[in-house]
Amino acid sequence: MKHVTIKDVAKKLNCSVSTISRAFNDKYDIRKETRDLILATAKEMEYSPNPIAKSLLKQCSNQIGVVVPEFINPFFPEVIIGIQEVFFKKGYQVLIMQSNESFDNEMENVKAMENNMVDGLILSLSFETQNVEYYENLIKQGFPIVLFNRVSNKLNTHKVVFDDYKWAFFATEHLIYQGYKNIIHFTTSHSLSFSQNRIKGFINAHKKHKLKIDEGSIIEAGLLISDGEREMEKLIALHKLPDAIFCVNDMCAIGAMKMLKKYGLKIPGDVALVGFTETKLAELVDPALTSVAQPTTEIGRTAALLLLEQIESKGLFVPQTVTLNGRLNVRESSVKAK
Amino acid sequence: MKHVTIKDVAKKLNCSVSTISRAFNDKYDIRKETRDLILATAKEMEYSPNPIAKSLLKQCSNQIGVVVPEFINPFFPEVIIGIQEVFFKKGYQVLIMQSNESFDNEMENVKAMENNMVDGLILSLSFETQNVEYYENLIKQGFPIVLFNRVSNKLNTHKVVFDDYKWAFFATEHLIYQGYKNIIHFTTSHSLSFSQNRIKGFINAHKKHKLKIDEGSIIEAGLLISDGEREMEKLIALHKLPDAIFCVNDMCAIGAMKMLKKYGLKIPGDVALVGFTETKLAELVDPALTSVAQPTTEIGRTAALLLLEQIESKGLFVPQTVTLNGRLNVRESSVKAK
DNA sequence: AACGTTTCCGAAAACGTTTCCGAAAAAATA
DNA sequence: TATTTTTTCGGAAACGTTTTCGGAAACGTT
Incomplete structure (x- = not known):
C-alpha cells in the first residue's frame, strides 16, 4: 500500500531529490553515469513518479476527458476505441463519462473533468443540451475542446462531423x-x-x-x-x-x-x-x-488528433471542422x- | 484558464486559508456566520477545492477504476452503467479503461490507475490473462479490488459472478x-x-x-x-x-x-x-x-457496492462471492x- | 478580580513532484 | 598559475489543499 517516493530513492543513493528528478526527466545537467545508476536503483526499488504530484505542480494532468451521451448503442464505444488508440500512444490517459442524455449530468461530468485538470475534452452533446454558454466560456478561456457527432454551431472550436x-x-x-x-x-x-x-x-x-x-x-x-x-x-x-x-x-x-x-x-x-x-x-x-x-473508430482517432494538436499549439489554432466520409x-x- | 484557489478567497476575506478549509469541510471549530460568509463569497468567486491537491494530501483520489476487456458488445457498457450509478451518488468518479482482451494492456491500465491513486478497482480479466501474480500482491497489500464476470479463483477478494x-x-x-x-x-x-x-x-x-x-x-x-x-x-x-x-x-x-x-x-x-x-x-x-x-446493470451495481464496502471497511472484510440470478x-x- | 473553559482562528507542516538559483568542482583558456 | 567557463549537483520554493498545534479572546465560575 505504501508507495515508494522520490525521497526514498534519494536517501538510498545519498543524493538530492532534484537529481533524481533530473534523471527521470532526462535533463541535460546530469552526468550519464549518475542518471543510469539512479534509473537502475529506482527500477529495483519499484519507484515511479507520482502523477498526482506532477499534475499539481504542472497544472495539467496528462489526462483527457471524454463525455458521451450514452454507450448502449455501439456507436460511442467504437468512437472511444479510436480516441484511446491515439492517446494511449502519447502517454495520455482517457477518462470516460456518460451523460445519459441528460444536460445536468453532462454539466456535472464536464465540471468533474475540469476539476481533475484534464488537459482537454472530447465532447458529444446530450439530447437535452441547448444551453452551451458554459462551453463557450471554457473555449473563450482557451480550454481545448473538440466536439463530435452531436455538435453545436454556437461553439467555435474543432469539430468532427459526418456529412x-x-x-x-x-x-x-x-x-x-x-x-x-x-x-x-x-x-x-x-x-x-x-x-x-x-x-x-x-x-x-x-x-x-x-x-x-x-x-x-x-x-x-x-x-x-x-x-x-x-x-x-x-x-x-x-x-x-x-x-x-x-x-x-x-x-x-x-x-x-x-x-x-x-x-x-x-x-x-x-x-x-x-x-x-x-x-x-x-x-x-x-x-x-x-x-x-x-467510420466510427476513425471519428475517434480524428477527434483525438485534433485535440492533441490544440493542446500542443497552446491556444494558437484555427478551429476546424473535419467532415468524414461514409459508405x-x-x-x-x-x-x-x- | 486560471483557477481561483483557496488563497484567493482567503485574501479577499482577510482570513487564513485554514479557515476557508474549515468552512468547506464542515469542521466544528468555526463560527456559523464565518462559514456562511466564506461559502457565499467562495461561490461568488467560483472557487471550488482542487481535488488534485486533496488527493496528494489525503493519498487517495475519490476515483475508482474500471478495467474491462472490451466494450464492443453491449455487455460491459451495461455493467458500467450500474457501476457509475452507485459511485456517482457517493461522489466518486469512475475511470474506465479497456484492455482490448490483451494481458499487456490490462497491466498497463491497472498500473496507470494505481499511479493515479484510485481508491479501488473493478476488474474483469482479459482473455489472455493467466498470470494474476500482480493482482495477488495488490490484494495482499490491502488494495481494494472487486472482480466480476471474468474472475480467477486464485484471487481471494470480492467477486460478482453468474451461475x-x-x-x-x-x-x-x-x-x-x-x-x-x-x-x-x-x-x-x-x-x-x-x-x-x-x-x-x-x-x-x-x-x-x-x-x-x-x-x-x-x-x-x-x-x-x-x-x-x-x-x-x-x-x-x-x-x-x-x-x-x-x-x-x-x-x-x-x-x-x-x-x-x-x-x-x-x-x-x-x-x-x-x-x-x-x-x-x-x-x-x-x-x-x-x-x-x-442482469448486467445489477452486476455493476453489486460490484460497486462491494467495492464501496471494502474501501470503507479499511481492510477488515471477508471476501465474498455474490452469484446473481439470470433468466x-x-x-x-x-x-x-x- | 482571578482563574479555568470553551470557542474560534492563524501558522506551519505535510503530501510528492519540478525547476530556478546558486555553488562547488572540474575543465578550459589566458 | 590565475582566471574564466562548463559541468554537475544541492537547496529551496512552489503547486493547493488539510490538519495539528497553539494561542487569543470571550465566557463562566468562584
Missing part, C-alpha cells in the same frame, strides 16, 4: 435508382442538427430527380425501435403504404421491419427499407438492412426484385 | 423438455472458467434425464459470429445435423442461424437454437433467439412446433 446531408441524399437517391416512386422519411426530433441535414438530403434528392414530395412524406418518428414500430403500424392501419422508407437510423428501420413482418408484408417487395448510422444489427436482421456506415452498404432490404 | 452452471443446465433442460434428443453444445476456449461451467451444466442436464452424450456433442466453436458460422457449416457438410444446439453465447448462435438459413434449413424445425448472455440482438433476429439473460427468455428459435 449527414450528403449521405441522406445518396441513400434516398439509391432508392430512387431502384425505381421506387413513393418514398417517405422517418425522422426524429427536428432540434437535432443531424436530423435537419438528413431531411434536407432526402428532399434535395427528390428535387434532383424531379419527384415531388407531399407533406405527409416526412414523419417525425424517433431513434428507437419502438418509434419505428409505432409509425409503421399507423401507416399500415391507414392503408398508406409507401414503396420505400428512408429511416433516420437502424433502430427505427428495424422497428418498421418488425411491424411489416408482423402484418405479413414483404421487404423489399411491399416496402423497401434503408437505415442510417449502421450498427452490427444491419447485417444480422432478416432481410439484411441497407444502411449508411459511419452506403446496399443489402437485401432495398434492392428491387427484377 | 453459469445452473443456467446452462436450465437452458439444456429446456431443450430436452421440448423433446429434442440429439442436442449439441457449441462452446469456446476451455481456459475460460465460464465455459467450463456451461459445459458441466450441459452434461449434467443430460445425465439427469438419462440422455447420453457422445464425444462429438461438445464442439469448441468460439464467441464470435464467424465461429458459429464455421462450425455450423462443417456440420451441414458432414450431414451431422443435431436436433438442437446450445450455444455459448448469442453471437455464436446467430452465426449458426445465418448458416442454417443460407442452406435453407428451418429454425427450429430442422435445428433449434439457444444462446447465452443475452444481448439486444436476441429479440431482433428472425426467428427471435431463446437465450439466458444476465431464460424462451423465444421462437427453440420452441418445438406441435
